[in-house]
Amino acid sequence: MSLDWSVFCRSTTGSAGAEPLANCLGQNGELSYLQWLISAWGWTATVALLGFVIALLIGLVVGTLRTLPATSGFNAWSGRLAEAWVELFRDIPLLVQVFLWYHVAPFFLPALKSLSSWLLVSIALGLFTSARIAEQVRAGIQSLPRGQRNAALALGMREAQVYRRVILPVALRIMLPALTSEAMSIVKNSSVAFAVAVAELTQFAMQAQEETARGIEIYLAVTLLYALTAFAVNRVLAVVEARVRVPGVGALARQGA
Amino acid sequence: MAGLIRGARASPWVINMLRYRCFAAYLASYFARRPVRFLVLAVLLIGGANEALADTLQKIASSGRITLGYRESSVPFSYLAGPRQPIGFGVDIYTHLIPALKRATGRNDLEVNWQALTSQNRIPLIANGTVDLECGSTSNTAARAKTVAFAINYFYTGPKLLVKQGAGIKNFDDLAGKTVAVTTGTTTMKLLRKLDLERGMHMQLLPGKDHADSFLSVDAGRAVAFAMDDILLYGQILNAKQPAQWQVVGTPPQVEPYACMLRKDDAAFKQVVDGVIAELMRSGEFERIYAKWFLSPIPPRGRSLNLPMSDALRDNLHALSDQPAR
Numbered sequence: 001m002s003l004d005w006s007v008f009c010r011s012t013t014g015s016a017g018a019e020p021l022a023n024c025l026g027q028n029g030e031l032s033y034l035q036w037l038i039s040a041w042g043w044t045a046t047v048a049l050l051g052f053v054i055a056l057l058i059g060l061v062v063g064t065l066r067t068l069p070a071t072s073g074f075n076a077w078s079g080r081l082a083e084a085w086v087e088l089f090r091d092i093p094l095l096v097q098v099f100l101w102y103h104v105a106p107f108f109l110p111a112l113k114s115l116s117s118w119l120l121v122s123i124a125l126g127l128f129t130s131a132r133i134a135e136q137v138r139a140g141i142q143s144l145p146r147g148q149r150n151a152a153l154a155l156g157m158r159e160a161q162v163y164r165r166v167i168l169p170v171a172l173r174i175m176l177p178a179l180t181s182e183a184m185s186i187v188k189n190s191s192v193a194f195a196v197a198v199a200e201l202t203q204f205a206m207q208a209q210e211e212t213a214r215g216i217e218i219y220l221a222v223t224l225l226y227a228l229t230a231f232a233v234n235r236v237l238a239v240v241e242a243r244v245r246v247p248g249v250g251a252l253a254r255q256g257a
Numbered sequence: 258m259a260g261l262i263r264g265a266r267a268s269p270w271v272i273n274m275l276r277y278r279c280f281a282a283y284l285a286s287y288f289a290r291r292p293v294r295f296l297v298l299a300v301l302l303i304g305g306a307n308e309a310l311a312d313t314l315q316k317i318a319s320s321g322r323i324t325l326g327y328r329e330s331s332v333p334f335s336y337l338a339g340p341r342q343p344i345g346f347g348v349d350i351y352t353h354l355i356p357a358l359k360r361a362t363g364r365n366d367l368e369v370n371w372q373a374l375t376s377q378n379r380i381p382l383i384a385n386g387t388v389d390l391e392c393g394s395t396s397n398t399a400a401r402a403k404t405v406a407f408a409i410n411y412f413y414t415g416p417k418l419l420v421k422q423g424a425g426i427k428n429f430d431d432l433a434g435k436t437v438a439v440t441t442g443t444t445t446m447k448l449l450r451k452l453d454l455e456r457g458m459h460m461q462l463l464p465g466k467d468h469a470d471s472f473l474s475v476d477a478g479r480a481v482a483f484a485m486d487d488i489l490l491y492g493q494i495l496n497a498k499q500p501a502q503w504q505v506v507g508t509p510p511q512v513e514p515y516a517c518m519l520r521k522d523d524a525a526f527k528q529v530v531d532g533v534i535a536e537l538m539r540s541g542e543f544e545r546i547y548a549k550w551f552l553s554p555i556p557p558r559g560r561s562l563n564l565p566m567s568d569a570l571r572d573n574l575h576a577l578s579d580q581p582a583r
Binding site for chain 1 (some may be wrong): 400401403441445446450454462463464465473474478479485
């Protein structure tokens with residue numbers, strides 16, 4: 001059986017045996033499978049990107065809260081709340097969380113019914129990943145020698161200043177490699193969006209292989225796109241890592257790079 | 258650590274393997290030194306693959322086993338009545354087929370393996386030899402005929418719309434500008450896109466992962482209609498909490514036959530399957546099976562679909578066509 005890549009130039013509305021379109025990017029309002037593939041990739045990227053933004057924002061806050069010294073009632077309670085958050089979102093399987101947001105949450109919060117499914121999936125993905133990022137933030141902060149905090153306090157800084165000026169700048173650099181891998185994961189995890197009616201890459205693969213009877217070409221293309229996207233994320237964050245690096249801190253420092 | 262090294266010394270091929278940069282390099286050099294083993298292995302692999310794909314009857318005769326596909330919720334064609342207990346119109350066809358297969362292969366001890374199939378995996382699993390036959394709710398189409406073969410058409414259906422009573426949807430044209438649920442991995446999705454383009458309807462398609470999921474989308478108000486082959490829609494109503502709340506509307510833009518699906522280029526097996534179905538149709542037994550599943554109360558709820566035999570199917574009781582829709 002030979003591969004037939006011209007399947008991507010076929011019309012998504014033409015009959016089964018029709019010839020590929022002369023213009024692979026569509027003509028006369030007819031869309032080609034290539035265009036559909038690109039639009040599906042767009043949904044994958046959108047869901048992953050929005051999910052990652054949500055995860056990063058919440059993860060930073062929750063992870064930081066978990067490391068606050070219990071010097072006040074607020075600190076102690078926010079620490080416990082943050083711990084509960086992490087456990088809640090990492091103890092439930094991702095697919096189940098997506099179903100909860102799509103099928104169960106709108107039952108209790110009718111306002112969610114008006115949200116599109118891709119938004120709900122982004123939220124579910126974001127919250128799931130936020131628990132993982134929070135743990136990495138905590139690990140980054142706790143890996144710093146205690147002397148750093150004590151020295152900052154001795155200089156007369158308040159707790160908030162200690163975090164903003166001393167601890168977080170170093171901890172965030174330390175956790176960048178782990179964050180890179182989390183960002184790549186979210187691209188791949190976004191495939192669960194298929195289960196709640198988002199027309200992303202996995203949904204495209206399942207439907208297009210059925211319509212074209214060219215499953216091998218379709219799945220190869222989709223696999224390649226997932227891999228390229230995850231790798232692109234990896235490269236972007238590698239650049240970020242190199243840009244923000246300061247002497248003596250982070251993974252690159254220790255390699256002497 | 259010491260234990261690890263001692264263990265490795267006991268089996269030198271492990272150490273040998275570690276000398277190579279990757280497993281493929283190790284395999285290449287291994288077989289370069291043992292060409293005879295390589296040839297034997299290659300012949301076994303290629304021969305095995307061919308044997309699995311070419312002749313189903315021979316495979317059944319030598320293994321004493323046939324793998325039949327079933328669907329978990331394609332009422333009334335093939336669905337589960339209990340854990341791992343498929344029933345339905347298609348399963349009754351299997352029941353009549355088994356004695357014929359026993360005769361054709363001379364295996365009276367023929368054993369049946371059941372394999373659950375979905376809309377998405379049914380064609381690959383038939384084509385790669387995991388499943389030998391599927392009598393379910395699979396449309397016989399020209400596109401699929403490139404990969405698999407079909408027996409005599411045993412049902413005809415066309416896409417219609419499942420809507421809630423009073424939704425104000427009477428036909429496909431009423432869907433303009435609306436959100437429509439449709440199941441991923443079905444031909445209906447392509448048909449809707451075609452309608453959308455031809456009639457400029459600007460529909461929003463909501464791709465459900467299975468029929469129950471698409472149904473839920475309409476129930477939850479995320480879509481106004483569920484577009485699918487009418488028979489599957491009747492099946493959804495059958496299992497709905499409040500059947501009276503639902504109705505099936507619309508004129509099908511085209512009619513499609515359903516047929517049992519088997520591997521391509523396997524004339525001997527197809528002849529046995531076709532022979533059994535043709536005999537059922539000639540003898541009137543087919544109409545009895547039809548009445549059992551489409552005109553009488555069926556499990557699990559004891560309700561009836563009340564779907565009289567279509568003219569297209571009645572014609573095919575004599576025509577015995579195995580051709581896809583035009």
